Amino acid sequence: MVSRVIPVEAFDLVIFGGTGDLARRKILPGLFRRFVGGQMPDTARVIGASRSDYDDAGYRDFVRSAIDEFAPSGRTEDRDDATLDAFLERLHFVTIDATGDGGWKDLAKLVRKDVISAYYFSVGPSLFGALAERLHKYGLADDDSRIVVEKPFGRDLASAKALNATLAEHFSESQVYRIDHYLGKETVQNLMAVRFGNMLFEPLWNAQYVDHIQITVAETVGVGGRGAYYDKSGAMRDMVQNHLMQLLCLIAMEPPSRFDPDSVRDEKLKVIRSLDPVLPHHIVRGQYAAAGDQPSYRDDAENERSLTESFIAMKINVSNWRWSGTPFYLRTGKRLKSRASEIAVVFKDAPHLIFDQEAGTHRNILTIRLQPNEGMTLGVTIKEPGPGGMRLMDVPLDMSFADAFGPDAEDVPEAYERLIMDVIRGNQTLFMRGDEVEAAWAWTDPIIEGWEERGEAPKPYEPGTVGPEDAQMLMMREGRRWREIKG
Numbered sequence: 001m002v003s004r005v006i007p008v009e010a011f012d013l014v015i016f017g018g019t020g021d022l023a024r025r026k027i028l029p030g031l032f033r034r035f036v037g038g039q040m041p042d043t044a045r046v047i048g049a050s051r052s053d054y055d056d057a058g059y060r061d062f063v064r065s066a067i068d069e070f071a072p073s074g075r076t077e078d079r080d081d082a083t084l085d086a087f088l089e090r091l092h093f094v095t096i097d098a099t100g101d102g103g104w105k106d107l108a109k110l111v112r113k114d115v116i117s118a119y120y121f122s123v124g125p126s127l128f129g130a131l132a133e134r135l136h137k138y139g140l141a142d143d144d145s146r147i148v149v150e151k152p153f154g155r156d157l158a159s160a161k162a163l164n165a166t167l168a169e170h171f172s173e174s175q176v177y178r179i180d181h182y183l184g185k186e187t188v189q190n191l192m193a194v195r196f197g198n199m200l201f202e203p204l205w206n207a208q209y210v211d212h213i214q215i216t217v218a219e220t221v222g223v224g225g226r227g228a229y230y231d232k233s234g235a236m237r238d239m240v241q242n243h244l245m246q247l248l249c250l251i252a253m254e255p256p257s258r259f260d261p262d263s264v265r266d267e268k269l270k271v272i273r274s275l276d277p278v279l280p281h282h283i284v285r286g287q288y289a290a291a292g293d294q295p296s297y298r299d300d301a302e303n304e305r306s307l308t309e310s311f312i313a314m315k316i317n318v319s320n321w322r323w324s325g326t327p328f329y330l331r332t333g334k335r336l337k338s339r340a341s342e343i344a345v346v347f348k349d350a351p352h353l354i355f356d357q358e359a360g361t362h363r364n365i366l367t368i369r370l371q372p373n374e375g376m377t378l379g380v381t382i383k384e385p386g387p388g389g390m391r392l393m394d395v396p397l398d399m400s401f402a403d404a405f406g407p408d409a410e411d412v413p414e415a416y417e418r419l420i421m422d423v424i425r426g427n428q429t430l431f432m433r434g435d436e437v438e439a440a441w442a443w444t445d446p447i448i449e450g451w452e453e454r455g456e457a458p459k460p461y462e463p464g465t466v467g468p469e470d471a472q473m474l475m476m477r478e479g480r481r482w483r484e485i486k487g
Ligand code: NAP
Pocket: 016, 017, 018, 019, 020, 021, 022, 023, 049, 050, 051, 052, 096, 097, 098, 099, 121, 122, 123, 124, 125, 127, 150, 151, 152
């Protein structure tokens, strides 16, 4: 059932930060899976680069243990030792300091001129400038080379503009791939297929028929070892400005004229530019408290006076013809009751109820689940079977991928795998354009400045719950309810 695998062209992918956490957990296991899946050809090579003192053999051992630990299982019959060895043979390592000149000539000798070259900046953003400059200086990048950059892309509009300007000194926008791994998820792309490939939904996809939309990204983990880093960021910068904003854009955007990178990104940009400023009483910020022997947010962040939010819920208005009057409610937080990400499109009540009061009223809800168990469900109202008169009930029309694709569901590429293959194919559709990122910060900045100026403290909430009580009130005072967070 899973679509045909088309191998990408030969490539050299250099991972700056090839020894870091992201490379170990996501990038390298993801590449291995694409190799197993037949999409990464034997002619491709992956070159790790960082200050560490590995030779090729040492790096291959490092990657072998990363794959053992983090590679998703895949189909076991495809994952024999010979396949792993064949993948590891494609790997090389060069010791390089991004801020110095050692190692660059070795890298220049290694990278082939006659295949696609891609450079993954899996390092902190403070190194982007140094890397871009040296790629240029050592003749490593041509007009067709691609560079991949990770979040965070800035921490406000000014820093995002500065990063964009730094990259633009050496690369054109068509060469820059800003990753938001949420966009690589199968369901997120399916959202576009469902919206724009069917006649069924698009006529109803507007304020006339949709009561409201909820986007939830709930995590059970706290900030743990990332506390010091996270404390400078918070849920708004870490999740809303990028992941939730991207999901909102895909839900709210107009149909692009074509499924090409700029047509899609133009429409997403228009959505961001249509967002109203958010009123302070439409935002609830929270911070998880301690529970038993589990530390509080402030303990994790080692900052007893921290005003950073680990939870945020907000009501957003998209001011355009399609959505005026239909609010979007966003919430995300750590240490919540379950790990679950979903978008729920809640349709309005039928305009006139022909059944008795006892039959009850029901609303159609289209649920798009990103995790766990990726898939979509449409709640449809039917008659409760059996005798007892006309009583209504909701049944789900369920399209969870695991059910629809059976064992082949395991072969659906994970977000990072898909996105890296898109980089090699030169397809920027699922990557954020510079102006999109800047527009998102332009909307986010005044909100953050507002609560910083007012010195607002986030509301404490019990871990394992759905966040602060005020977040419930945000919906309830408008006669609506958050959906249950179910993992
Ligand atoms: P990390 O574990 O701290 O790794 C940083 C990498 O950069 C290491 O390989 C390090 O290797 C290398 N490095 C540091 N300074 C260097 C220099 N001067 N020259 C060359 N290499 C240098 O960080 P990470 O978690 O992998 O994150 C990498 C980037 O991805 C960050 O921007 C992060 O925000 C972003 N990101 C990470 C995740 C994640 O899940 N980890 C998720 C989303 C985004 P050496 O010490 O050997 O030089």
